[in-house]
Amino acid sequence: MSPLTDRGHLLTEQANPASHSLDRLSSLELVDLFNQEDQRLLVAIAGAREDLALALDRTAAALAQGGRLFYVGAGTSGRLGVLDAAECPPTFCTPPELVQAIIAGGEGALVRSSEGLEDRRDDGAAAVADRHISALDVVVGITAGGTTPYVHGALAEAQTRGATTIFMACVPRDQVPVTVDVDIRLLVGPEILAGSTRLKAGTVTKLALNILSTGTMVKLGKVYGNRMVDVAVTNTKLEDRALRILGDLTALEREAAKDLLERSGRSVKLALLMHWSGLDRETAQGVLTEHHGQLRVALGVAGDGA
Structure with missing residues (x-):
């Protein structure tokens, strides 16, 4: 059988x-x-x-x-x-x-x-x-x-x-x-x-x-440290998580973190690169894209990071 x-x-x-x-x-x-x-x-x-x-x-x-x-x-x-x-x-x-x-x-x-x-x-x-x-x-x-x-x-x-x-x-x-x-x-x-x-x-x-x-x-670069920096900000819970990630990694107050998140197009990864490198949104996105979304690699090119 x-x-x-x-x-x-x-x-x-x-x-x-x-x-x-x-x-x-x-x-x-x-x-x-x-x-x-x-x-x-x-x-x-x-x-x-x-x-x-x-x-x-x-x-x-x-x-x-x-x-x-x-x-x-x-x-x-x-x-x-x-x-x-x-x-x-x-x-x-x-x-x-x-x-x-x-x-x-x-x-x-x-x-x-x-x-x-x-x-x-x-x-x-x-x-x-x-x-x-x-x-x-x-x-x-x-x-x-x-x-x-x-x-x-x-x-x-x-x-x-x-x-x-x-x-x-x-x-x-x-x-x-x-x-x-x-x-x-x-x-x-x-x-x-x-x-x-x-x-x-x-x-x-x-x-x-x-x-x-x-x-x-x-x-694939969806994580920085142990944070889900590519989290989809699609509801209140996930927005709160995104703001806490930004606050923890950048020491920004919540309102400043929220402003940064909005300026980035509600992308935690892009917001971090913009904050740490001083790049504008368009330029930062170009750097991320060039390095296949790998934030740590992009930071090595564009700025110091954390």
Whole structure:
């Protein structure tokens, strides 16, 4: 039988000895058991650190050359990709097309179960073709158990188009071998509720996606120090954050920071360059553009910085 249909041997499908009496535990015992098992998440991330770093480097390099990042998944894995992609524009002021999610079943799968659609390998391939994915792009296939046909179809199509392919699963390589550019295995062990990969597997996947997307944006110059200087100032909360960043980094009073933010066109990064270099908005924007939005590099050319 194909390893994509015979799943009983998979780590994510096995019964966890620590939870064999799950239905007899008190509420406090349940909480303690979840807490105990969740300790495995950080160990799993540490075990995949080199592969995560490679994925980060490959993704940042591709996006710097004009490529896009795509997450592909079904069910929980697909929803996690959608969540990470959706959070990039407000956090890093990226265009929506830069980081995209492809989920089996489309938008409807976000709010209702559509797990049957994960078996359609051809649909995954078609989704990649529909988005005209090319050699410039990166495609991350996310599947906790490693066997989702939809994801494998998408990755296969991405490979024929020359895209960088990344595989993210919670089973060992020998259980589900794949041939991709970067193979990330997040081994958290069997779930407390056998087979329910929305638990540890889902949480460790979210951690890995946090690292991949945020690390990539750091390398693309979306961050100065540990501040999100490309934050999109689109509501009151984000305006307050922008003003606090400016105040903290420049020591300006809030009203002065607000004036600087407005003069910059509500761009924190541009406001900082204008303040530290003394350049006007147009000239400062030219310097930033010339140096691919890298504020620290631009400051080295235009002024002292902080």
